[in-house]
Amino acid sequence: MTKSSAPPPAATTAWPRLNHGERETLREVLIHGPLPRAEIARRLGVSRASLTRVTRSLLEHGLIIEGATEQRAWTGRPSELFDIAPTARHFFGVKLTGDTIFAAVIDLGAHEVATVEEALTSRDVADVVKRIVAIYTELSGAFDDIVAGGVCVAGDLTQDRKLVVDSPFLGWKDVPLARILTDELGIPMATENDVRALTATEHWFGAGAGCSSLALITVGAGIGFGFVIDDRLVAGHHGRAGRLDHLRIDDAGPFCPEGHRGCASVYLTNESIVRSLNGAAADYTEAVKLARGGHPAALRAFRDAGTALGTLIATAANGIDPQKIILTGDGLPVWEIAEPEIRAAIDEVLSAGSEPLELDVQPFQFNEWARAAAVLGIRTVLRF
Template structure:
């Protein structure tokens, strides 16, 4: 266990201080008068609050700027993103990915480490060791966020991993265990939900109240933001779209569903459609780039399936933007037209034009999502 060396932890800030910090974090530099207006505070109260945030090193006073044709110039308040750092962790069945970010969820350090085993105690010990190492380099490290594939619920004692197939875990109180091992607050969430929350504050969804995020790759995930808040569902299971039927004449998935999204869109299904013994997903991508007809047909089918999924989400929740990303994003390289054609065919006739944001992918984004989750948990 190790000690934080900052003056005050973010979770110890008053609600008004956190709200003011959050305005600058999300919207960029702002004058005091604008922050006061947004938070319905008097200018005197806001001045006291921001003075404390400046004293803590979380905000800095910037240039003076004339905000209107009439009136006094306003001094801009800026976020000091380097004032605090956050550790984000992504766990797979055999690897720990970690990044350290600043307050804007921008990475400043990263590592990848093989897990010694899937035993809970061993994984927690690895996380604590990584946190200890990064804390020595970044003394302002204040929190840990963990993104994990599986079902996670929030309890009074911290996050509980109800089930994680990759790690073969059931009912693991990971949040409390990591908090005890590191001495730091620890947030844990399903990886897709963590990525959605991070994109909402720090990425493609910044400033948007209603958005959807769809991930494609080893699996299919969907995260939703409605009225400015992540949508979790009554049982923390919102966004389960991987087994929606997209083609009634399609192949069977591992659960024997015929023509569901998983049977056509996940990486393993694309490999199966390629029908070449010993090939993996990277081989199919290479073959498609070389013009192989069978590989291109597999991606074409995947693109049609993805278009149906996007249309279903848009018809159901009417988001301002749909973000698509993940390690299977190559589907857009080979089947962009198929995705958009299938989407157009399935959209409600009165639907607004879809703002489709296709994001490039790096596996470290999962770990960054953990850090974004940690930031959001402390401030929201």
């Protein structure tokens, strides 16, 4: 187990009951702050007097601070800025894979302040819950103001995020994990598909902050898609939005394990790249090393993966016309090795007359999943 920690807070503080205006104001400062009162009022379409009442309440709850000033160009007078009081509350997050628990504590500004990584020795729901409770108990000893949290998993959840319908890496079906953990931990706990959780985090606190529409694509063990449209995270009617991993790339291609011929997953996942080398590489790391060294079969595999990725990127762009597309995941070497093939496929598939894509390739660390799960806690208390 690995852990980093920070000094404990001074006192336990429950999350206050906030009205709609207070939640909206706090969200604006979270995403766009520090902001002057006039700018917040303009963004929310409320009067200065109304906003003064709201900010007074948030100050009293210790959720924002009033500190620095900026000079107003049009009046020459200084304006006080409101910012998040990041250490006011903390949030707990867990990412579950088939063999590991990654946990994190973040502050209100979504800064990671503690992490735990632990091998998952059993996938039985009761055993996993027991380990999450033990990790939470340990972390809450250092942070006694944890007020909410979340867990993210690969797989399908219901639209309301209350039921894990199917998580293939864990072998779970129809598990009410949010309710179980809320009862066990005594704080509101949400569950979410891991890619959607990461999309929400990038939308509020990362490369997508300030974008009203966004597409996030992850490559690695699987292929994931997350979408934001009109500032709302898209789940889909059945909670399965973003299932583009089996989009057909080549009518004459090989079959994937689910029986689809020439689909993206048969070219782009880490495992599929390794499999295509017929034993020349033991794992993805070795496949990357071979491709970087000019190994013909490895280069061909990554170039095929690049064509698949470019097709998916352009398909997402054609489908929702996002302000930005973020690309991340532990399979990012495909971008480094096959960027020409990716861009060629984008040019071929992107609709004629489309605006140039704003494509943001983000470095990836695995603990980002746990941080994204903790951000679910922030979104839960703000009812997003």
